Amino acid sequence: MAFALRNRQELDSDQFTEMLEHSPAKAAQAILAAAGQGLVEAQLLLGQILLDGRGIEKDPGLARRWFAIAAERGSAMACNMLGRCLEHGWGGEVDQAQAAQHYRQAARTGLDWGLYNYANLLATGRGVIQDHATALSCYRQAAELGHAKSMNLLGRYLEDGVHCPRDVHSAQRWYQRSAEGGDFRGQFSHAGVLAAQGRTQDALKWLQQALEGGNANFLRVAGPALELAEQPEIRRLAQAYAARLAQLQAQA
Structure with a gap:
């Protein structure tokens, strides 16, 4: 990944990571410049640092707008992050139904986080009609992609036999993989x-x-x-x- 700057130089991902660690304000300016030039990955990152307040003043509302811009330009992760803003009310009103739509869009691309977040809404019936069968399918897809949180929840479905045959041994294996993947x-x-x-x-x-x-x-x-x-x-x-x-x- 490389960001084009105003002077047409490029900042590759390793340089950016080092800059964000040691000079977050400078990194934020580089991201802002690249986002303004239309680089979708920079727009996504700008939304994230605005949400976190890292190297730039925290502004969840502006973060939400940048996520929306990047999502419109095809970023699956931006769709996911816009969904999170809508689900949790970061930078605006809570809208679970709109959150579900954006998560579903991200999930359709095969993004593990999109699958996980969409499954969470399906499992609880927030913003969508409750649908454990589809939630289970999404958790399974995300788990098979290596998503640790989804592994744990897939394990729960298997242990309880919810919308699937009960399989305690498989559940235990998924729990172990989730634990080793870092999910608390x-x-x-x-x-x-x-x-x-x-x-x-x-x-x-x-x-x-x-x-x-x-x-x-x-x-x-x-x-x-x-x-x-x-x-x-x-x-x-x-x-x-x-x-x-x-x-x-x-x-x-």
């Missing part, structure tokens, strides 16, 4: 399997990783669940989950 919910699911097999120390390792990577919503549910564990070592870890949740809430 997958790590928690995989730890549950290990704990049930009597592999408490292995379970504790994955629970610790889930603790370190988990967000507040996850910790709010996972902590009380650990309090019900048979193993005292795992029950004690619930206190660490509660402390981490309190820390995240204080930072919010």
Whole structure:
């Protein structure tokens, strides 16, 4: 990937990554210049740094507009990010139905994140009619592309036998792959399997990783669940989950 700048020089992806790390304001200006010249990838990146406030003043509304511009020009990831803005109300009103349309558009290109986000709405019936069969299909497609979060949710469908034959062994394999892929919910699911097999120390390792990577919503549910564990070592870890949740809430 290369960005054309106003002086017609080019900044390749490695240079950009280094610039963003060491001089985010300079990188932001380079992205802004390239986005203004119509480079779709730069428009997508400009939306992201405006959303994050990295190297440039945070402006979710403007981020949403740049995602829309890049989406109109064919960027599947921009469609996905525009969907996220609409789903969560970043930079404007919440519109779950419009979010679903953009996720569906991204999903049709085979984008793993588009498949995952569209499946989430289908599974919960937000913005669309609830459709577990299509949600399962999307999660499976994304999981097969290597999407760790989708692996965990595919595992749940398989474990529970929701709109598919129940297959506990396949579910466990997907949980393991999700955990190894870095998804904190997958790590928690995989730890549950290990704990049930009597592999408490292995379970504790994955629970610790889930603790370190988990967000507040996850910790709010996972902590009380650990309090019900048979193993005292795992029950004690619930206190660490509660402390981490309190820390995240204080930072919010």
